[in-house]
Amino acid sequence: MKLPLVSIVISLYNEEGNLVKLFQELFKVETALKDVVTFEYMCVNDGSTDATLKTLQTLTSTYPNINIYNLYRNFGHEVAMSAGMDNAQGACVVFMDGDLQHPPYLVEEMIRSWLNGHQVVLTKKISNDVEKSYMYTIFSKTFYWVLDKLSDIKIPKNYPDFRLLSRKHIDTLKTMNENDRMFRGLLNYIGYANCKVLEFEVPKRFSGHTKYNFKKSFGLAIDSIMQFSIKPLRFAIYIGVLTAFISTMLGAYTFFDYMLFDVKRTGYATTLIVTIFMNSIQLVVLGIIGEYIGKIHLEVKKRPLYFGELVEHHH
Numbered sequence: 496m497k498l499p500l501v502s503i504v505i506s507l508y509n510e511e512g513n514l515v516k517l518f519q520e521l522f523k524v525e526t527a528l529k530d531v532v533t534f535e536y537m538c539v540n541d542g543s544t545d546a547t548l549k550t551l552q553t554l555t556s557t558y559p560n561i562n563i564y565n566l567y568r569n570f571g572h573e574v575a576m577s578a579g580m581d582n583a584q585g586a587c588v589v590f591m592d593g594d595l596q597h598p599p600y601l602v603e604e605m606i607r608s609w610l611n612g613h614q615v616v617l618t619k620k621i622s623n624d625v626e627k628s629y630m631y632t633i634f635s636k637t638f639y640w641v642l643d644k645l646s647d648i649k650i651p652k653n654y655p656d657f658r659l660l661s662r663k664h665i666d667t668l669k670t671m672n673e674n675d676r677m678f679r680g681l682l683n684y685i686g687y688a689n690c691k692v693l694e695f696e697v698p699k700r701f702s703g704h705t706k707y708n709f710k711k712s713f714g715l716a717i718d719s720i721m722q723f724s725i726k727p728l729r730f731a732i733y734i735g736v737l738t739a740f741i742s743t744m745l746g747a748y749t750f751f752d753y754m755l756f757d758v759k760r761t762g763y764a765t766t767l768i769v770t771i772f773m774n775s776i777q778l779v780v781l782g783i784i785g786e787y788i789g790k791i792h793l794e795v796k797k798r799p800l801y802f803g804e805l806v807e808h809h810h
Contacts, residue, residue: 501532501606502585506575508541510593511550512702518558520599527603531610536561538593539579539803542569548806555807566803573676574801576656580665582805589659590678595701597657601693605659608691615687616659622696641720645730648683648723654692658682674793674800677719684723721786728787731780738776742769 503521507514518536525534538561540548548565555561564578576590587609591597597618605616639652656678660668667685668678720727 498531498533499586500535500584501528501609502535502537502579502583502588503602504537504539504576504579504583504588504590505593506539506541506572506579506590507543507547507551507593508569508572508575509543509545509547510702511543511546513593513595513700514547514550514554516701517593517595517599518554518561520595521602522558524599524603524606528606532606534560535583535585537579537583538563539575540565541572541575542566552807561807562805563807564803565806566801568802570801572656573678576678577676578801578803581669583665586662587659588662588665591657596697596699597655598695598698601657601695604693608693609659609661613689613691614661615664615682615690617654617690617692618657619692619694620653620655620697621694645720645726646680646724647726648680650677650679650683650719654679672797672800673722674798675718675722675790677722680719680723717786721790725787727783731783734776734780738773742773745769 505517510517521534521536528534536558538551540551540563548563551561551563555563562582564582566575566578570578572592579590580588587606589602589605591599591602601618605618608616635652639650642650660682664682664685664687668681671681
C-alpha cells in the first residue's frame with residue numbers, strides 16, 4: 496500500500512547556520528512517522544546572500560528527499576511560500592520557517608492530526624516572541640487592532656504561517672493569483688471548518704537574527720489592510736462628510752454672528768489653521784486612493800509572481 500506524501504515547505508533567507516540542525520530535527524519526525532507517511536522537503540531559497548543554497552545542496556546527499564527551488568532574487572516571505580506551494584506534490588502541505596522558531600517537533604503532531612481527519616492544522620504562539628522589542632510589540636498589537644477594525648477578514652493574533660493545509664485547500668489557494676498576498680488572510684478568506692489548533696512557545700533562534708525589521712512589518716501591515724478591505728476608502732468619505740459638516744457649522748456661526756451682533760472677524764490665524772487642516776486631510780485621502788490605484792496598477796500587469804528554478808528535485 497502506497498503511503499500518503501507529506502510536503503514540508505520551508506522558506507529560507509540567509510539561514511545557513513540553522514539548516515543542519517533543522518534537518519536533524521525534521522528527520523526525527525520523519526523517522527517517527529515512517530510507517531504512515533512519506534516526506535518531501537520543498538526548500539525555497541529566497542535570494543539568500545550567504546551559503547544557504549550551497550548548504551542545502553550539500554544536505555541532499557544525506558537527505559535525498561530534499562527539493563530546492565531557487566528564487567533569482569529576494570521576493571519576500573509570502574512569495575517564497577507561494578513558490579513552495581506551487582511545487583509541492585503532497586496530499587497535505589506543512590508551511591514553516593527555517594529559523595527553528597517554528598519547532599520541528601510539532602510537525603509530527605500536525606501530521607497525526609491530519610491523518611485523524613483534520614483538513615487544516617493551525618499553530619498558536621502562547622508566549623511573546625523572545626527577540627521582539629517593546630516598540631515592536633506595541634506596533635504588533637496596534638496593527639492587529641487596526642486590521643480587526645478595517646479588514647473584512649478577521650486575522651487572529653499570534654497565529655503564524657506555521658500550519659498544515661490539505662490538498663483541497665492548497666488547490667484553492669493556487670487559484671488566487673494576486674501579487675500582493677498575505678497567506679494568513681487568504682486562508683481566512685476561503686475559510687476552514689475541520690480545523691485543529693496546536694499551541695507552542697517560541698524558542699530562541701538557533702543561529703542568525705530575525706529578517707523582519709520595522710519597515711518590512713509596516714509594509715506588510717499596509718498591504719494586509721488594502722488586500723482585504725475597502726473600508727479605508729469609506730473612512731475617507733466619512734472624514735470628508737464630517738469636515739464638510741464642521742465647515743458648514745462654522746460658516747453659519749460666523750454669518751449669524753455678523754448679521755445678529757455685527758461682529759466682524761479678521762480670522763487670519765483661523766483661516767490658516769483650517770486651510771492647513773483641510774489640505775492635510777486631502778493629502779491623507781489622496782494617499783489612500785493612491786495606494787489602491789497602485790495595487791490595481793501592479794495587478795493588471797499580470798506579471799509572474801516570482802522567477803526561479805528547481806535546482807534539486809527528487810521523488
